[in-house]
Amino acid sequence: MAAMPEKDVVLAHDVERGGDEKARRSSLRNSFGGVVSGHDVNAIEGQIFSMNDIDPALDGKMRLVNNAINEIGWTNFHLKMFCLNGFGYMADSLILVIQSIISGHAAAEFKPSFPNGLTFAAYAGMLVGALFWGGGADIIGRRFAFNVSLFVSSVFAIVAGASNSWALLGFFVCMAAFGAGGNLVLDTTVFLEYLPANKQWLVTTLASWWGLAPLIPAAFAWPLFTNSKYSCDPTLPETCTRDNNMGWRYIWFGNGALILLMSIARVTVVRLKETPKFLLGQGKDEEVVANLQSIAKRYNRPCSLTVEKLQACGNITSAHKKGLAESWVHVKGLFATRKLGISTCLIWFSWTLIGLAYPLFYVFLPQYLASRGAQTGEGSQYAVWRNYFISNSVSIFGPILAGWMCTTRLGRRYTMVIGALATMAFFFAYTAVRTASENLGFTCAIYFTVNVYYGTLYAYSPEVLPSAHRATGNGIAIACNRVMGLVSAAVATSANTATSAPIYICAVLYIVMAIVAAIMPFEPYGKSSM
Structure with a gap:
């Protein structure tokens, strides 16, 4: 433009x-x-x-x-910021993926009474982190929150590997998620507030870093979890001790160190100053x-x-108050006009829907397929990790396609509509899976299409929020997502997975997401964010 x-x-x-x-x-x-x-x-x-x-x-x-x-216009500064902000996406994904990968091995060692505790800890940390760092960034500034939140995540990710109890591991996971989940709010906000209008579509492609991240802990886990020297058999917890089960700890040490390097790069590669739009509001x-x-x-x-x-x-004339009063000012600012208020509510509703549908798929589908007698032939560790790498590699390209679609007349809203409806279609098709090739093919398709929707939603949310209240609104949106993550974890603990109801519920949720995207009142295509 x-x-x-x-x-x-x-x-x-x-x-x-x-x-x-x-x-x-x-x-x-x-x-x-x-x-x-x-x-x-x-x-x-x-x-x-x-x-x-x-x-x-x-x-x-x-x-x-x-x-x-x-x-x-576009400069090398923006290219560096694309990478540095992408690190925040990676950190958020890394924490969620690591806790899911290592939870079985850690549980075999600690033998907890509540095996799903790490999932609750991760989502709780990300919920509080999104609200704390998102709201704080509109008060103390983007720069401090942007740099410190990632550093906090790295420190606790490293020390998580030294945990000597299930409760302590849960606490460290929660704190690592607190930093990473809060940083995710700042990644889109900071990048957007420096971008020229004709490059705002790049905020959508940032989500490709989120898809890249799972490959990193998997690269650690594959050799460690297939070597009896570093990993015991989690199905035989009586044989698991610290001495023969160090693999999951090394995963935390290695990935925590990687996040630490990312946080150091943020203050050395680019000496980021406060964003101009935050300063303007001040x-x-x-x-x-x-x-x-x-x-x-x-x-x-x-x-x-x-x-x-x-x-x-x-x-x-915007009022500036201190403490909780200022936080409330930023919340009210998201409803300054009727149209802006409707937009804010629809954004939060969309995040709530995807927050429930996304984890439910991964929680219920394997059990559903098993209950229907699907013989996928994927019991070996080699097949499991091979499919994991392939499906997550495919997911990287969903946000890239979405970024291109956002530059066409489809705009952000109809890119989300297409992504949601395509995901819905593959959900229904997935219930018919009976072979290994079908399982891998449909898994890749869902990973790809859901990231077309998800990546665009990540970018759309800060684009249509007013800059003075952007971090607060974005933080609440992501917090809605994390609340539903906690709900899905609770459902996974008590629900009957033999029924096909969760699969169809997920598909219906994506239909609703498509409808919500279509009626969003603002379309950022060809326009500058405020």
């Missing part, structure tokens, strides 16, 4: 600060091409939505900043200009944004 021609906004002589509000709004509209506030702004000025009726000064400044970001115009001008200078790009242009828009 071409950037809107830059126009000087000189209101200091036309309207004194604190003067007639109607005159000031009129001057602002004239400065941006005479466009009247409201939904016309979206089509003419290329913004997803307008905040002119809520805070005209912030709306005007946001447009100037978006123009400056578009003027600078009224720090000078820092906004200095941040963008430094990027432009480093990569020899134009940037005509000045402090005078921002200050000419006036003072923002």
